[in-house]
Amino acid sequence: MTVINAGPPTTLRHARVPEDGMYEGPRTLRRLPEGWQERPYELFEVVPQGCTIGAEVRGVDLGRPLGDALREELNRALLEWKVLFFRGQHLTSAQQRAFARNWGELETNPLLASGSTDDVVRFDKGSGSVPTFENVWHADVTFRERPALGAVLQLRETPPLGGDTMWADMAAAYDNLPQEVKDRVDGASAVHDYIPGFARFYGPERLAPLQDVFPPVEHPVVRTHPETGRRMLFVNTSFTTRITGMEREESDRLLRFLFQQAHVPEYQVRFRWQAGDVAFWDNRATQHYAVNDYGSHRRVAERVAIAGDRPF
Template structure:
């Protein structure tokens, strides 16, 4: 019998993602445990994502309930509401207004209620949001958050996932934290949105949307908590590194959003609404429902420059 010669696999310098215990902290250091009197909070994981009962989003929201909603979003990063069947676009604008002004996506079709983007996907218009990303990171002041409501959902599939980017930062090896602490990265829409445009369309948008730079590690505008702020479609390179060094480091950093312990997954139902902190999280819309149809309406909330 002929002998079989096997060649050992080359050793890796380091694993792309470590395994074992994760540090999962729900609130920022020094942040008090909130006391909710108007909301019933049901966590979906210990640190990210909670369903909220006790509020009808189609009705005016009182000051105390509004304060609790803002506090709950800081604590849980993503809030989910069920059975909000009277929730119309004007209610959605009012809810988003608890955090700030609406910020239209420059690439979404215009029409309908001003500030509300309708995302209708089916077999002919397949979704392209199935990549981990942070909305509008290609802007100088990225969106603070988003409000998304289900208009039409498939019988199965079409879930959305969110990842806690504070957890992603907290669990980086200390040597990697030290390396990225003072780095900045370029964020640009051209490799993603621009790939679906003509050269003339890219040039027209480029005048108002130049590439921007953000820190690789940002401070949350409200809590000051450190967050890993790079994402696959919009972060194109790290300033001051060679092309190879930048690519290798970005490849390692963007993988962190894919770790399940940092994530929450939501199954949409008729009347479902979600609000998320767009700086503290990334999200991923699963495109597994075709040829069924999925229609959502979204409002992005205008943000501030990051530091």
Template sequence: MTYSTPEIHPTPTDPLAAYGPLVARRTPDSFDDRPYETFTVSPVTPTIGAEVSGIRLTGGLPDETMSELRRALLEWKVLFFRDQNIERTEHRAFAERWGSLEQHPFFKYTHPGQTETDVATLAKDAMTGGVENNWHNDVTWHAFPSFAAVLRAVEVPPVGGDTLWSDTGAAYDLLPATIRERIDTLVAEHDWINSFGKHMPPDTVEMLRLQFPAVQHPVVRVIPETGRRVLFVNLSFTQRIVGMSPTESDELLRMLYRHVQRPEFQVRLRWQPNTVAFWDNRACQHYAASDYFPARRVMERISIVGDRPVGVSS
């Protein structure tokens, strides 16, 4: 894409209450946007989300296909694959092609019966309602947050239970220039204590706190493969902006959270059995709609280990 970001029209009292066209560039001008040759890509929105057809997700995909999938992930941030009747072992083998699998340290405390720590079984029903209905990037409380996640639908409710993703690069691009300049060099603190910690006994929290202290990440993260700047703060795990008063920090974070929630930056997936979603956790946030209780919804997620976030001034 080579068009310029359209002019937006902020109100005098709220710089983010803009109206008019809100279409960001999907990728930087330097991005390699050649057609895909080993599968078919069907966009769902202008900037985020595409359905990929013509391949079956296994660990044995050819290197050429893997290279094109990496390019597609950078372009669309989240990829959807329908009719993937794959086994748990195939799910794991595909994820392993992207890097080391994340061993989630908290699932055995917050998901009773969870024996594997690299495959998270997220089972919700009349006894256990969904609680993932907050916009977030996964495990930003870690020094090395997840690179990506592969989520497979095992059992879906008759209606409801959709997942939404928001393009945090598009959200950054369509901030007013004065706000982008203000946040480009800021750092935020991330922690798990107010999320996962709420469901743990105090002695467990005390033990895990030594292993996983609060961490600091840039408010604006740079995706190394593309140079794209993305917002990297989220409602679930970001605690504060370093160096700001609590009032100023809360005000700025609330403004950024509200901006990320604009529908123009989002894609929504209606799950079907054997649907797989694969997303870049660095470049988008996600939200699992909890509107299906007491129906049953079972998903299996595998996350891939990421690297330390790099900021604008790094």
């Protein structure tokens, strides 16, 4: 009997992965807004640390007053790289505050420990300390009507290993959303509330007295950067509770998918600290994640935040 080889099968068995998971594959990585005119930096050196986000700035002493030209060029670098790193600055709290004030008034935060003044937040972490905002992707104080424009963080003491901070580019996150998801979130608003984020480490007795100070607010799910015009995903795990006008189950499902976008490695930069280093980031365009992998070792940081405007 003659056996005829029919060749490989031409149909596939049924197989699928769960819906609403992370997309795996090539991504569009665009660092600058469309039409942005890129120019060389004249007053300092910029060393990229990531594809779309993160650059080390060399040749600037942040402890000295900034002239108009230097402030303008640093602001352009911030808009283009979203987070800037400055090694070995060793600023006093007064110098750190003075640098940040070049970008606006400073915020206070009654929910976090203060340093030498009310507008300096001090994170002093070691054995037995309250964890606060570590091990979670978030943007700062989006529960405010006008969330922070940015923040300046300096490490005073670093652990012998670990304690890095990561930032994610939320413009890249928006760029790579599936079109059907963009269609759902463009023009949508979401509610932000301080309680979910701070309830991770504070009890009701600490949080309840501030409910009238910080009522829930609504912000666009996709905000527009006021200086670059770039569209950016603006929801985060710590403070975004629901999408306005959606049933709870639908909102939860969509938010879970949107929260996942900060976890994509191609959108991230990771910084390994040394004592005296400073990071300055655009809170409008990024999320960040403080990695608590240093056990009982001590890590001390001080942060000043710059008041922002209402997202649109």
